[in-house]
Amino acid sequence: MSDPSPSCAICYAPPDTCPCESERLAIAVEQAERRRMDEQLKHIREWVIEHSRIHILHAFTRLTSARKAAHTAYLSSLPHYAIYMQYSGRPPLHPQAMAQLQAQIAEAHAELKRGIDADWRASVLRYPEVLDYFYSLVELKLPGDRSAEVVNPPFARAGYADQGYDQRSPKEGKKKKKVRDETPAPERPRRERRDSNHFPRQNAPPVVPTPPIHPGYGPYGHGGGYSGYGYP
Template sequence: MDPDCAICHAPASMACDCEAKGLEVAVKQAEERMMRSIYGDIRSWVRAHAQDYILEYFRQLAERRKTAHSAHLDHITAHAFYHYNAPPHPNQIAEAQATLKRGIDEDWQASVQRYPEVLEYFYSLIELTLPADDEAAVKNPPLTAPPRKPSRRAGSISASAGSAPPPAIAPPSSFHDRDALMERRTPAPATTPRDRRTFRPPPPQHHPSSSYYAPFG
């Protein structure tokens, strides 16, 4: 005999989706409670490493730019003294400085626009490992005994003293059995088959540099 819906109490023959929706809400709430700090740690780790990479990448570009600028100043200085026995004209120095500034701005823009590629790379290094289905903590979690029904005594609610706990309900012997039991009442969302042990993000995809414009300020 199939039990009525645990939420709306409709007969099982009604095949309502209350339990399935309730399970989805419970999963999201549990994920928020248990995984939020983990997601935050992952995000902080990825962000820090991506920023370090971008800053180092920009530093290398800027150093090459400054080296070329110094060589250019040496060249125009030597040329001025050779031909005019005088330092370069101030306009030449100002033009060289302006060229350096434009180049550094271009290097910084090129560096910042690599963030999508760099972030995806560091996210792809993260591995989330799930326990095996046959591990003791999975097959026999310490959650098998249902809670005892509380009794009201002297205006308060407490567990019934002296009564023996109800017998533990053995969990399904395998995930296949569990899925068969729950398929009708709380169907899981359709997913593609995957390895239950380890999840690793897909490799990062290349993004054109114009796909990202960094906020400044």
């Protein structure tokens, strides 16, 4: 008895002798992921980025607020700083005292700028940690193996017929099938019936029906299936 295993659906080679089906399955999986997951991944990515950015900005604001408060306290502690501010930077001071005060103020401003840059760098460098945290909050939920959607998918309810996802109710489908079954078969001509009695049929192997060829099952009925899977 010959091997009843089906030949390759792509190149018709003997079973387990070519990589066609596994390669085309990998392509079909990638296409299905793009159709079903790209939009969800885009939404998740935007949500994670938005909340991560908000957290980074809040952390930076807290750091700079403390640094600016320390900067203001330091300036207020400088000699003659109050009168310097009172006269809008032109106080009646000795030139030497004025030069020293201006140098101290300039150095304090430069130190504040360096500190703010360091705070921003420290905040931005935390992005990997923050992104990982918010991605960890996302829940990917798979249905149970015994759930109705897994055990009895639409193509199983249709008897695995190559019809795509039939959205009609089972009762409607049975009703239409019943109407078709009640249609009387056309009567053969009398001569054909007589000839068939004189010439009995020979025993022959059963004729294998050719399955209909469709792109496959898609989420919206016909089409949108495993295009590119490689079937002729």
